[in-house]
Amino acid sequence: xxRSVRWFPLSWKSSLARGAALPVLLALLTGVPATAGICSLDxxxxxxxxxxxxxxxxxxxxxxxxxxxxxxxxxxAVLTNVVVWTDLGVPTLSFQVYLTGYDIQTINLRDIFAxxxxxxxxxxxxxxxxxxxxxxxSQDSDYASCSGVLPADTLLPFLRFHLRTAHTGLLSPLWGxxxxxxxxxxxxxxxxxxxxxSRCSSLVPxxxxxxxxxxxxxxxxxxxxxxxxxxxxxxxxxGENLVRLKSDPVFFAGKRTFYGRFVNGSGADGRQPLAPNxxxxxxxxxxxxxxxxxxxxxxxxxxxxQPFPCGQPPSWYPLVLSSYIAFxxxxxPFIPQPLxxxxxxxxxxxxxxxxxxxxxxxxxxxxxxxxxxxxxxLHLGQFHGATFDxxxxxxxxxxxxxxxxxxxxxxxxxxxGCLPADSNSAPVP
Numbered sequence: 001x002x003r004s005v006r007w008f009p010l011s012w013k014s015s016l017a018r019g020a021a022l023p024v025l026l027a028l029l030t031g032v033p034a035t036a037g038i039c040s041l042d043x044x045x046x047x048x049x050x051x052x053x054x055x056x057x058x059x060x061x062x063x064x065x066x067x068x069x070x071x072x073x074x075x076x077a078v079l080t081n082v083v084v085w086t087d088l089g090v091p092t093l094s095f096q097v098y099l100t101g102y103d104i105q106t107i108n109l110r111d112i113f114a115x116x117x118x119x120x121x122x123x124x125x126x127x128x129x130x131x132x133x134x135x136x137x138s139q140d141s142d143y144a145s146c147s148g149v150l151p152a153d154t155l156l157p158f159l160r161f162h163l164r165t166a167h168t169g170l171l172s173p174l175w176g177x178x179x180x181x182x183x184x185x186x187x188x189x190x191x192x193x194x195x196x197x198s199r200c201s202s203l204v205p206x207x208x209x210x211x212x213x214x215x216x217x218x219x220x221x222x223x224x225x226x227x228x229x230x231x232x233x234x235x236x237x238x239g240e241n242l243v244r245l246k247s248d249p250v251f252f253a254g255k256r257t258f259y260g261r262f263v264n265g266s267g268a269d270g271r272q273p274l275a276p277n278x279x280x281x282x283x284x285x286x287x288x289x290x291x292x293x294x295x296x297x298x299x300x301x302x303x304x305x306q307p308f309p310c311g312q313p314p315s316w317y318p319l320v321l322s323s324y325i326a327f328x329x330x331x332x333p334f335i336p337q338p339l340x341x342x343x344x345x346x347x348x349x350x351x352x353x354x355x356x357x358x359x360x361x362x363x364x365x366x367x368x369x370x371x372x373x374x375x376x377x378l379h380l381g382q383f384h385g386a387t388f389d390x391x392x393x394x395x396x397x398x399x400x401x402x403x404x405x406x407x408x409x410x411x412x413x414x415x416x417g418c419l420p421a422d423s424n425s426a427p428v429p
Contacts, residue, residue: 038248039272039418045073045224047217047247048258048271051192052298052394053087053357056109058164059186060233065110068227068242070194075101077122077134077141078222081197083204084112084163086180087189088314089305089356092166093159094204095152096197098122101138104225113163113188115155125150145199164188170310177307181355191298191357194242196220206262206304211269219247219270229398229408236400238408243298243394245271256417258392261302273417274300274392278378280411282326283399284363284371291401293362296408297353299380299393305356318354319391323379326362328371336368353380359398377414392417 049070057063072078077100084093093112097105098120105118121131122143131151134140143150155163162174167190169182180189193205196218203210211217228239245258249270259269282293301316308314326334352367353360362376363369369376380393395411 038246038251039416041413043241045222046244047196047219047221048245049194049223049225050243051227053296054109056188058188063233064231067108069106069225071104071224072099074222076139079143079197081195083193085191087355087357088180089301090179091204096200100132100134100140115160117152119151121150149200175307178310179307205259211263221246235404236406238406240408240410247271274394275413275415275417276380277414278395278411279414280397281375282362284369294398295360296396297358300391301356321352322381325377326369328374
């Protein structure tokens, strides 16, 4: 197996996450609009990409899968580091993808779980320009550090088995521990990050030497891409843009950032943070209507995810919503009661969006909404004891109807993760 692929050793650290109080209704709607420029959550190219949630049916080769693309917006070549994480934020695999100028690579996560890593190579590993060919308007570059690393080898069988168990909440034989929620439905779950890097390495976010001066991560805002959920068996397909995270190490020095949990809040990663407050339309299943809305939500646990003893979830689990309100189309609100979270319950816990990467149907327990149509207000913040953290996140939706129609899109941020903590503090309960 080539050195382009990394799997991860066993250790675990986490801190206790406490419950959140229910805020009053009027104060919920005081979110500050997202600031412009580097803080805005828009579709301009970034130095990092986030695929907020994926599912792959491991039991059906023609079943549900997730595809995503990595694209280079410039004529200059770029090297990226792709990291696959479980739904509880534990990294399981990393590999490099090289892009020539204006290049695009599409990755089917079913292939990854089958052991096939995308085949790319810089000029010194690809002197005949057949693995990563460049067009007439594109540039090619030499990453000598990738010799012997690119093109990537196929994963060995025991690593494929490790991926399958880690992403389905089962005991990983590589770790002797678990790393995700267990639903016993054959679906591998998790999320993916992509960062621009200066060289091939086995480092991932959270490792010393990944961010900061001399680190492998760079600040080239050149990446864009999209993702798709494809379910041939049920005749569904929909998608959305990958979340683009712009980087500015000077602006974000000492500030809240996307990878802040890995750099002790120093801002060394330079990546813009996501917002804590979101709004979205929904269609809920009723007796007369077969459609439904699934929320796709990525949340920041505030901790570096580590493998844990099976049946003993990390101490931050489950994450809770500090605010969740459903409105119908005549502005009538529905405010659910908060659920207990202390002590931490077994995996998986039936609360709203408990993991880092989540998919949850609106209008059914544990996310009730007694309306056919309306909109949701979501506040992803967390209380840690007496301290409130306006935790960052991303929210998208999948709308399905009549057994054969679907649409996916990102929702509306009602705040900016760049604002100081007191600007997004929780309303008085």
